[in-house]
Amino acid sequence: MGKKVSQHVAWVGKADWQLTTFHGDELSTHRGSSYNSYLVRDKKTALIDTVWHPFDKEFVSRLKDEINLNDIDFIIMNHNEIDHSGALPELMRAIPDTPIYCTVQGEKIMRGHYHRDWNFVNVHTGDTLPLGDTTLTFFEAPMLHWPDTMFTHLSGDNVLFSNDGFGQHLASESLFDDTIDEDIILAEAEKYYANILAPFNPMVKRKAAELLGMGLPIDIIAPSHGVIWRRHPEKIIEKYVQWCDSYAENQITIVYDTMWNSTRRMAECIAEGISEADPGVRVKLFNAAKHDKNDILTELFHSKAMLMGCPTINTGISYAMAGLLEMLHGLKLQGKKSATFGSYGWASTGVKVIQKHLEDAGIPVILPALNVNWVPDESAIALCRQYGRDFVEALKK
Numbered sequence: 001m002g003k004k005v006s007q008h009v010a011w012v013g014k015a016d017w018q019l020t021t022f023h024g025d026e027l028s029t030h031r032g033s034s035y036n037s038y039l040v041r042d043k044k045t046a047l048i049d050t051v052w053h054p055f056d057k058e059f060v061s062r063l064k065d066e067i068n069l070n071d072i073d074f075i076i077m078n079h080n081e082i083d084h085s086g087a088l089p090e091l092m093r094a095i096p097d098t099p100i101y102c103t104v105q106g107e108k109i110m111r112g113h114y115h116r117d118w119n120f121v122n123v124h125t126g127d128t129l130p131l132g133d134t135t136l137t138f139f140e141a142p143m144l145h146w147p148d149t150m151f152t153h154l155s156g157d158n159v160l161f162s163n164d165g166f167g168q169h170l171a172s173e174s175l176f177d178d179t180i181d182e183d184i185i186l187a188e189a190e191k192y193y194a195n196i197l198a199p200f201n202p203m204v205k206r207k208a209a210e211l212l213g214m215g216l217p218i219d220i221i222a223p224s225h226g227v228i229w230r231r232h233p234e235k236i237i238e239k240y241v242q243w244c245d246s247y248a249e250n251q252i253t254i255v256y257d258t259m260w261n262s263t264r265r266m267a268e269c270i271a272e273g274i275s276e277a278d279p280g281v282r283v284k285l286f287n288a289a290k291h292d293k294n295d296i297l298t299e300l301f302h303s304k305a306m307l308m309g310c311p312t313i314n315t316g317i318s319y320a321m322a323g324l325l326e327m328l329h330g331l332k333l334q335g336k337k338s339a340t341f342g343s344y345g346w347a348s349t350g351v352k353v354i355q356k357h358l359e360d361a362g363i364p365v366i367l368p369a370l371n372v373n374w375v376p377d378e379s380a381i382a383l384c385r386q387y388g389r390d391f392v393e394a395l396k397k
């Protein structure tokens, strides 16, 4: 079962190849995921995190193939969302007195989830747990992305167990970053960051500086999802430093919904106007109802600006656009600019609804909305192209 990670560390997690959504249906996982659990064996043995509840029996059974469960001296719970703590009840049935090292918030969450009086040991930043030749050091990282989150560092092997941090939803058998196309790993890592960690950008920024300031040697970053970073662990740290700081590439993303293709036609003509005014900018279009919502949000995450369009429907906007705007609001993206557009029949109120959502999300709307009545004719198409050119100009101000 176990796969060697370093001299003292074995991976004892679960690859979940068939996972298509995570957090209920909130997050798409096109490449599956994994729940990484690690066994650290020195003079003492520590188990770091477990796996999601549906795999609890399989996890414990396979763990028994790897080690006599009674030889586990400590359980370290870096974060207690159910994808990592879900197998604890099954494990604790076998070794009920084993101490569980976690933050104060971690204990509260485990008590809230499982209602058991396990042997909790609360730890704080800088606390250590000697295992023999190696030592575990704990580092609290609240709100990355839950209040209980912490990282754990293993000296000697220089492994940082970062739980959700630096993770990706990506199933693999080969486990390491040097065995999979780097572009795929980084794309999944960015999607993970954009959809899960972006709301906590200020904390990421602060904690990254604090962690680097501690000067802990890091040769391997072992997250709780996806591949383990051993080739260039510094690369994903550099990415996080970029992503947490109003990240933007030279991209403008247009997201629209459409009923009879009028708003789609508007979107395409606005895109033409943008490209005409700024041939160097990357322009992408997405239909909010047809494209994956989390992939769209990832595109918005790395865009410098966005245009959101929807026809007026019952004086409001479509289900898909409303859902996307709600998710966008939660991500608290910074440094973006926006504009709105849409077709209408007898009430041009849809764009006002979008505008309010964008402003509430902290994304400034830099141009008056563009409305087109019914189906765009040649003059409306010309207006849309001009709108794209105007948007490029407005971005320069």
Ligand code: FEO
Binding pocket: 079, 081, 082, 083, 084, 145, 146, 164, 224, 225
């Ligand atoms: Fe992977 Fe926040 O759990």
